[in-house]
Amino acid sequence: MDILINGKKVKTRKGEHVLEVARREGFEIPSLCHHAALPPDGACRLCLVEVEGPEGKNKVTTACTLEVAQGLSVRLDTPEVAANRKVVLEMLLARVSDSPTLLKLADKYGLLEMRLVPQGEKCVLCGLCARVCTELVGAKALTMEGRGTETYFQPPFGEPAKDCVGCGSCAFVCPVTCIEYKKTDRTIEIWGRTFERLACTECGEPLDLTPEHRDLIRRRTDLLTPAEMQLCGGCERRTTMKTMQRVVEGQQTLETARR
């Protein structure tokens, strides 16, 4: 199925969305809430494009949720798109005024004056953290709380996150890096919880792993025995090296070295 992006004919597959197709073809579309591993959400409203309709009835919509269809023709840089995007950016910036990501976008898309009062919030409510936690990691520790202008993404009831495993994925994917994730030698602090970091049983070096996260990882596969995931990368490699050495020196055959 072919679609037109800025007049250029582009090959697509059924079920794809315009944003991923356009990015694959090298077109630039800004977005905050899009993630390749997640279904589209259309929360940030930045990836606007103009769809050509019949008799010049064009409409502006989000590229991430726009599924490809036969004869679809979109334009990425019309005055309509630019004007709408500027308003979206202005509202996002009014909410979170000090985000370098947003300031860079404002610079790039020509947002010169701010007509709205800054709200001094930290989060743009894209919801990526909660979606990653629920749909990918499977911890289901975050949720959307409240309604309307009082909406927040946080653990249920705003209490310390009961189901959080401390993997830090939410903090990593957050486009405005507003999630506080503090890592010390012994602990990981996030969402009001303090997790203990596991230590390598060989050398004692702290791992990037909490006991809760380890249990979650174990549930995904039957490959890992309880003896696994105890060592740090370096100690695991040294164990591998010693096994290889025994095989090379003929003390052990490859068959017995294999688990």
Added chain:
Amino acid sequence: MRKIYLVLPEKCTGCRTCELSCAYSHQIDQQPGTPRIRAYNTKPPLEKGIPVVCFQCDRPACQEVCPTKALQRNLDTGAISIDYDRCINCHACYAACPFGNIHIDPINTRVAKCDLCGGSPKCALFCPTGALSYK
């Protein structure tokens, strides 16, 4: 036919040229990345090197625990490679690999593993003794 990445530890001298070539072929912003291969020197009486690099397992633990399917086998090379667009940096693969062959890049804290350089492994190209080869 698909080429095979062959490691012959008995030929390795532990010179660590492979580590160097790997670090420079996986640069991040013109800084050398963490080497995806490590060459260890064994202790006397038999002093030699042993290269430890991803085995590209038939049933990889890293791939099975990845929540985003970011780790997929490249059917051209047979290597398990990371799709960084899908990766959410949860470090589950790093924890799950029983051989320690998933690394964390200290520059950007992203996970890194051997991807056979997309079909022309630089370590095999630079290995002076033929301990690493791709044929």
